[in-house]
Amino acid sequence: MSEEKNLGSILVVGGGISGLTTAIEAAEVGYDVYLVEKNPYLGGRVAQLNKYFPKLCPPACGLEINFQRIRKNPKVKYLTMAEVESISGQPGDYDVTVKVKARKVNENCTACNACVEACPVDRLNDFNFDMDSTKAVYLPHQMAFPMRYVIDEKACKGSSCAKCVEACKYDAIDLEMKADTVNFKVGSVVWATGWQPYDAAQIDTLGYGKVPNVVTNMMMERLASGNGPTGGQIQRPSDGKVPETIAFVQCAGSRDENHLAYCSYICCMASLKQATYILEQNPEAKVYIYYIDLRTPGRYEKFLKNIEANPNVVMTKGKVANITSDPESGDPVVVVEDILAGGLIRQKVDMVVLATGMQPSTAGKKAPLDFKYDEHGLILEDPQAVGVYATGCAKNPVDVTSGVKDATGAALKAIQTMVRR
Amino acid sequence: MSEHHIVEPDLRFIKDMKRAGGDSMKKCFQCATCSVVCNLTPDDSPFPRKEMIWAQWGQKDRLLSDPDVWLCHQCNDCSKNCPRGAKPGDVLGAVRNMSFQHFAFPRFMGTWLSRPAYLPLVLGIPFALLWILIGMYGNWTVPEGELKYSNFLSVVAIEGIYITLLFLAVFALGVSINRFWKTMVHYHGEKGLMGAPVPSLLSILPGILAHRRFKECDESKDRYWGHLGIFYGFLGAATTTGIFTVVYYYGLGIHSPYPMSHPVKMLGNVSALSLLVGAFIVTVNRFKGTEKKSGYYDWSLIILVFGLGLTGWATQFIRLADMRSIAYPVYFLHLLFVFYLFAYLPYSKMAHLAYRSVGMVFARQAQRDLVSQEEIA
Amino acid sequence: MEKKLGIYICTGCSIGDALDIEKLTALAGTQGAAVVKTHEFLCGDEGAKVIENDISEEGINTVVIAACSQRVNFDVFNYPDTIIERVNLREHVAWSHTPNDEDTQMLAEDYLRMGVAKAKRMELPEPHIEEDISRTVLVIGGGISGLTAALEVAKTGYDAVLVEKEAELGGFMNKMHKVIPRRYPFAKLEDPSIGAVISEVTGDPNIKVYTSSQVEKVEGQPGKFKVTIASPQGAVETVAGAVIMASGWKPYDANKLDNYGFGQFPNVITNVMMEEMAKNGPITRPSDGAPAKSVAFIQCAGQRDEEHLPYCSSVCCLGSLKQATYVREKDANAKAYIFYKDMRTPGQYELFYKSAQDDEGIFLTKGNVTSVGEGDGNSLIVEVEDTLLGEPVKVSVDLLVLATGMVPTTVDDPVLNLAYRQGPGLPDLELYNGFADSNFICFPYESRRTGVFPTGAVKMPLSGAESIEDATGAALKAIQVIESVAVGKAVHPRSGDSSYPEFFLQRCTQCKRCTEECPFGTLDEDEKGTPQPNPNRCRRCAICLGACPERIINFKNYSIDILASAIKAIDVPEEEANKPRVIAFVCENDAYPAFDMAGINRLQYNPNVRMIPVRCLGSVNTVWIADSLSAGIDGIMMIGCKYGDDYQCHFAKGSELANYRMEKVQETLNRLVLESDRVKILQLAIDDYDKLPSIIDEYMEQLDGFGPNPYKGF
Structure with a gap:
């Protein structure tokens, strides 16, 4: 790590676990890295997770180490609320333009929370999938890195209110702050914009948004998280009841050419993991898991075995293709064929979790690069590519470990571009 | 447990089925979406999921003797919702067509x-x-x-x-x-x-x-x-x-x-x-x-x-x-x-x-x- | 270095509202500081400048910043060549305790005294830099993973030495007839491209290849591993900076699968045998050489079975779909049956499943194969239950392929042959069924031997494409460790740390605890048992420091003395004051941030606990416990990471060792007629912050029952 020598710079787009890894691993070889993240915090999707499978350890633990690595390494420069607008040039020499949105809270912020106490406006909390709200000025989440507040431009009443400005002793709030454009040069680019949960409302048979208490697996992560909308108590949204019976609907949108033709890799393990959340809080709860194939590759098998052994977990081969409301109680009823037994089941439960899959963020807005995409927006890997690379769930739905491995490799490819120069 | 049934897939029947309108049948991966969305199936041994695997396995006798095939009115709710494009509605239609052929006199x-x-x-x-x-x-x-x-x-x-x-x-x-x-x-x-x-x-x-x-x-x-x-x-x-x-x-x-x-x-x-x-x-x-x-x-x-x-x-x-x-x-x-x-x-x-x-x-x-x-x- | 101490107290973020700053400043004035200043916004430009000016103008070289957590404003309070100690008055005091309360004030004062005591004894670390660092990477194994790793290393401008035990490079990939598609649309089988990779490797001037060779011995440390290779030309010695272990897998011994007739019927073969047969010609029955017109595949032939391999081999479903596809490609009238438990084609491989199954002659069903027997004329009868056909079925086939699983080479071979005190291989692989895997989800390249990176199928069952990805990352990690040790810095998780343990060997009693307990096998021993440090193997966790009964292992900025002085700096009130004092040694990676989170959430907890952050719970030396108790401290909490099979300790064994050692401490306490539960080990995850108040309350309640430390005042 020769700090004197300038070995070259790398642009990493996306500050989730993949992008973070690429950035840190490259920086620890001695390269300068610009990490560009569109959210006001780093950590991406994993920051929203309660636990990782199969160890059931908190994602914040690994993120903390990675943030420590960033703290100690000035070679990683990160921009939050930032999106890459354009990239031009050739391998070894790219001009990058990044648009940084107005956070309206400057670096003076000490995270003391006085602004929140003063703010009169509420906004839905997208970090918790709108299951609760925050003030218009807020900390993105309790373990956010950087630990700095942000103002929701849409919710804030602006200078006519300015109660937060008065409350802040540190002149940290600047309601007039404007979006900024940043330009810099890099030698290579790694695109790691990750994924978003597939929109469950697109699956019309599964009742999401129509049948009460049908939630997605990502919502379940927030419901189970200590810093989630319910303080970690799993309750159903309609009435706050602690669910006694829960159905997991696997392949909700995945392995389905009407939605996502690929398998999202993580949903089986995620549901098994979420079963442990439920059973830990309520060992008497009954958990139903409906699947096409249980996919717990490698040593994940052990996790499956452990959960299978619990008599309160019922696993049924068959895909739920219909969810309705029970006419009397309003509870969701899942309809599925128990294929091995050969009969249709109508199971009334307190709550349904749709194991929705991972859709690449590039399904919508594409990267300002010459990537090719499949029909779902996954970036197609080009083994001949030099200078620009894709990694993580932007190119293939994977679990955290596989994503981190690939991101580490992507750091090497980015470095090789510089070596070649 | 009943006796093991000797299964010998009838490749010719599979080919005939494909020609008779069932050419998508091999795409089925047995998720049973079809059986669930079907409004005409009974709950017990529902169709058309089971018919799909019989078709895939060339189980001619099973299919041609299956009354469920005739309960199907080819609404195609199953085909619309099929995640694999296997079109069970068409496959059951093909079975019906095959019946006209198979039972024909002369x-x-x-x-x-x-x-x-x-x-x-x-x-x-x-x-x-x-x-x-x-x-x-x-x-x-x-x-x-x-x-x-x-x-x-x-x-x-x-x-x-x-x-x-x-x-x-x-x-x-x-x-x-x-x-x-x-x-x-x-x-x-x-x-x-x-x-x-x-x-x-x-x-x-x-x-x-x-x-x-x-x-x-x-x-x-x-x-x-x-x-x-x-x-x-x-x-x-x-x-x-x-x-x-x-x-x-x-x-x-x-x-x-x-x-x-x-x-x-x-x-x-x-x-x-x-x-x-x-x-x-x-x-x-x-x-x-x-x-x-x-x-x-x-x-x-x-x-x-x-x-x-x-x-x-x-x-x-x-x-x-x-x-x-x-x-x-x-x-x-x-x-x-x-x-x-x-x-x-x-x-x-x-x-x-x-x-x-x-x-x-x-x-x-x-x-x-x-x-x-x-x-x- | 002559120390000139400056103490800076921030009054912002309600610190000033919660504490009597005047009193605190007065206390700071008694601490021998050249400068004591308060500021209402220390992390602001102006505040940070104050410190900066004092450093440049007043010659302050040791700074105690009593403000917020060390986890924030790290970039603001960053003064090069200056000893910096952060005292957390915000998250751990003002935000989590009753404002303007006597106990809160005492807490702040203790923290200030402790910080000063530490700062006074801390020294700036100087990196340990070895000369002649090798920028060559040793790659063990010439399969797809090893070949990829060597190539990627070479492409980055480093040298590689590749050692393959077989005469040919290429491993299993070289024996394959076809490979599963690696790229979108994942539809068609591909011809193996391993040949091109092999020629790229053999043609690369920066890669030295040894075939029919084995690594006999690896000694030394990252940056300068001395490697002995047993080659057909005799022993070759070379030096490498890092090691990539890509020794791959072997098929599970099918002879153990007698329930499927392997060994009994010649027409029962394994998937590996199938691949070889297909590569060499038509698919036939071994019994009579007749063409195999029907082939059945049994998935999970041993996998997912406690009797055989408890794990799933991840690639066998794909492998059988591939083989079924080429059975059909080779003979349009052939039939292929696949009996699976669950069809596992994760991610985009689903698209391959979709395309492979769309074939008239491939018959798939979930099912349990209950028996394999002989039928007419060399055929085999396979009976299957729990099928999707609604009834048990049996099929008559010419050939039965058992989709056997992968067994890592490390299951019975250390592969590395490390000349290390702790043994030749990677430790504790039984946790991973023999695979050389990482225990860390977020850090898959973590290994218990610094500078050694397992990759590919020796680490976990992987497809070819996944192995390539994994090996590319391993190449980066190998290069990274070389570049890190070249400048004397640690690698993950204490990346960039240039402190390292120093041994005062004159007082060493050769008890070997340090050499045995280091989770990374850093220390070797001479004949007498004296530890021989290898600083480049060290991860700076200080578990050796915690282990040493003679207290001779210390870091410049983390030592027995530094923490002992912090303990002594705590003002222990008289018994009559009825103010118990508890020390909590907290892991700075997880427990410390959890306390920060508690503060951020304004969770209130008992103010009688003094926190001392430690590098790892395993770095807590029992002398600190003894010091604490003799100083009149009533109880000691040790808050660290989860241990056991799913340990969360970033240094693998730290919290487990702490627990083990504390059991001994508790025995000692019992002998001293002190309640053993005065010392308590607690496992806490970083997100358990909401539980902290009740955890502390519970402990305090228990302590209350014991009464004050009888040694108080002695």
């Missing part, structure tokens, strides 16, 4: 009607037969005076040949259906069956007449009107022909043509209209894609319906308009279509009238249809 007829390759033969026979008949009993030149089709070919000749045909067809169909019934009984046993066939038939008849099952469809609700039109069109046309032949011609000795205001005549015209409207809806649906797959069996029937309806109507209007030059050729065509309808009844998609009814009767007796399920409950 068997070669089933083969003839299953593939376009045999079409010249299938059309050539009635063409030649009619030609010979006209040579013997008819006349291509239109005589002076009122335009009468009986001058072209005598009613007796037509009736003679067509009534014979009809009887033969009904006989062949009877033999085929008997084979079908026996196969079902062979595989499912008589033990589980409840009640006798005739009362069962009577009990399902109102449902058939009301097209109740079509109404259960979510995906292709329009099919209800299409099928209803064709169904009652044929029923009306058959009634018209029956009344004219039996009551007026032989009974009362009143000969055609009849005035337009004649009630039976009116029934005939309404029936033709119904046929055409039904066929039109069905065709439009096919192009819209609400009926996903259309094979040879389907198009043959649609063309037949259009042909019957159009030529039937045309002969009447030509007569009224006194368009002598084209009158006989059009009538000839009409006779050709009627021949096709009668002679090939047991082997074409028309046969589903019998197969489906019998399949449904069996299903009713085996308590596999929803109504009997409700009764049990």
Whole structure:
């Protein structure tokens, strides 16, 4: 790590676990890295997770180490609320333009929370999938890195209110702050914009948004998280009841050419993991898991075995293709064929979790690069590519470990571009 | 645990199935979405998931003896929701087509009607037969005076040949259906069956007449009107022909043509209209894609319906308009279509009238249809 | 270095509202500081400048910043060549305790004294830099993973030495007839491209290849591993900076699968045998050489079975779909049956499943194969239950392929042959069924031997494409460790740390605890048992420091003395004051941030606990416990990471060792007629912050029952 020598710079787009890894691993070889993240915090999707499978350890633990690595390494420069607008040039020499949105809270912020106490406006909390709200000025989440507040431009009443400005002793709030454009040069680019949960409302048979208490697996992560909308108590949204019976609907949108033709890799393990959340809080709860194939590759098998052994977990081969409301109680009823037994089941439960899959963020807005995409927006890997690379769930739905491995490799490819120069 | 069933996939059957409209069947990965979204399946051993794997595994006997195949009215809710594009609706349609072939008496007829390759033969026979008949009993030149089709070919000749045909067809169909019934009984046993066939038939008849099952469809609700039109069109046309032949011609000795205001005549015209409207809806649906797959069996029937309806109507209007030059050729065509309808009844998609009814009767007796399920409950 | 101490107290973020700053400043004034200043916004430009000016103008070189957590404003309070100690008055005091309360004030004062005591004894670390660092990477194994790793290393401008035990490079990939598609649309089988990779490797001047060779011995440390290779030409010695272990897998021994007739019927073969047969020609029955017109595949032939391999081999479903596909490609009339438990084609491989199954002659069903027997004329009868066909079935086939699983080479071979005190291989692999895997989800390249990176199928069952990805990352990690040790810095998780343990060997009693307990096998021993440090292997966790009964292992900025002085700096009130004092040694990676989170959430907890952050709970030396108790401290909490099979300790064994050692401490306490539960080990995850108040309350309640430390005041 020769700090004197300038070995070259790398642009990493996306500050989730993949992008973070690429950035840190490259920086620890001695390269300068610009990490560009569109959210006001780093950590991406994993920051929203309660636990990782199969160890059931908190994602914040690994993120903390990675943030420590960033703290100690000035070679990683990160921009939050930032999106890459354009990239031009050739391998070894790219001009990058990044648009940084107005956070309206400057670096003076000490995270003391006085602004929140003063703010009169509420906004839905997208970090918790709108299951609760925050003030218009807020900390993105309790373990956010950087630990700095942000103002929701849409919710804030602006200078006519300015109660937060008065409350802040540190002149940290600047309601007039404007979006900024940043330009810099890099030698290579790694695109790691990750994924978003597939929109469950697109699956019309599964009742999401129509049948009460049908939630997605990502919502379940927030419901189970200590810093989630319910303080970690799993309750159903309609009435706050602690669910006694829960159905997991696997392949909700995945392995389905009407939605996502690929398998999202993580949903089986995620549901098994979420079963442990439920059973830990309520060992008497009954958990139903409906699947096409249980996919717990490698040593994940052990996790499956452990959960299978619990008599309160019922696993049924068959895909739920219909969810309705029970006419009397309003509870969701899942309809599925128990294929091995050969009969249709109508199971009334307190709550349904749709194991929705991972859709690449590039399904919508594409990267300002010459990537090719499949029909779902996954970036197609080009083994001949030099200078620009894709990694993580932007190119293939994977679990955290596989994503981190690939991101580490992507750091090497980015470095090789510089070596070649 | 029952005995292990020796499974020997029938590759030829798989190929035939694919040709008969089931070419997507291998895509199924057995998730059972189809069984769940189907509004016509019973809860116990639901269809069409199990039929899909039987089809994939070339389990010919299983499929051809399966009454559930006939409970399916091809709403295509399953095909629409299938995550793999395996189109169970089409695959079950293919099984039904395969049944016409498999149970056909005589068997070669089933083969003839299953593939376009045999079409010249299938059309050539009635063409030649009619030609010979006209040579013997008819006349291509239109005589002076009122335009009468009986001058072209005598009613007796037509009736003679067509009534014979009809009887033969009904006989062949009877033999085929008997084979079908026996196969079902062979595989499912008589033990589980409840009640006798005739009362069962009577009990399902109102449902058939009301097209109740079509109404259960979510995906292709329009099919209800299409099928209803064709169904009652044929029923009306058959009634018209029956009344004219039996009551007026032989009974009362009143000969055609009849005035337009004649009630039976009116029934005939309404029936033709119904046929055409039904066929039109069905065709439009096919192009819209609400009926996903259309094979040879389907198009043959649609063309037949259009042909019957159009030529039937045309002969009447030509007569009224006194368009002598084209009158006989059009009538000839009409006779050709009627021949096709009668002679090939047991082997074409028309046969589903019998197969489906019998399949449904069996299903009713085996308590596999929803109504009997409700009764049990 | 002559120390000139400056103490800076921030009064912002309600610190000033919660504490008597005047009193605190007065206390700071008694601490021997050259400068004591307060500021209402220390992390602001102006505040940070104050410190900066004092450093440059006043010659302040040791700074105690009493403000917020060390986890924030790290970039603001960053003064090069200056000893910096952060005292957390915000999250751990003002935000989590009653404002303007006597106990809160005492807490702040103790923290200030402790910080000063530490700062006074801390020194700036100087990196340990070895000369002649090797920039060559040793790659063990010449399969797809090893070849990829060597190539990627070479492409980055480093040298590689590749050692393959077989005469040919390419491993299993070289024996394959076809490979599963690696790229979108994942539809068609591909021809193996391993040949091109092999020629790229053999043609690369920066890669030295040894075939028919084995690594006999690896000694030394990252940056300068001395490697002995047993080659056909005799022993070769070379030096490498890092090691990539890509020794791959072997098929599970099918002879153990007698329930499927392997060994009994010649027409029962394994998937590996199938691949070889297909590569060499038509698919036939071994019994009579007749063409195999029907082939059945049994998935999970041993996998997912406690009796055989408890794990799933991840690639066998794909492998059988591939083999079924080429059975059909080779003979359009052949039939292929696949009996699976669950069809596992994760991610985009689903598209391959979709395309492979769309074949008239491939028959798939879930099912359990219950028996394999002989049928007519060399055929086999396979009976299957719980099928999707609604009934048990049996099929008659010419050939039965058992989709056997992968067994890592490390299951019975250390592969590395490390000349290390702790043994030749990677430790504790039984946790991973013998695979050389990482225990860390977020850090898959973590290994218990610094500078050694397992990759590919020796680490976990992987497909070829996944192995390539994994090996590319391993190449980066190998290069990274070389570049890190070249400048004397630690690698993950204490990346960039240039402190390292120093041994005062004159007082060493050769008890070997340090050499045995280091989770990374850093220390070797001479004949007498004296530890021989290898600083480049060290991860700076200080578990050796915690282990040493003679207290001779210390870091410049983390030592027995530094923390002992912090303990002594705590003002222990008289027994009559009825103010118990508890020390909590907290893991700075997880427990410390959890306390920060508690503060951020304004959770209130007992103010009688003094927190001392430690590098790892395993770095807690029992002398600190003894010091604490003799100083009159009433109780000691040790809050660290979860241990056991799913340990969360970033240094693998730290919290487990702490627990083990504390059991001994508790025994000692019992002998001293002190309640053993005065010392308590607690496992806490970073997100358990909401539980902290009740955890502390519970402990305090228990302590209350014991009464005050009888040694108080002695």
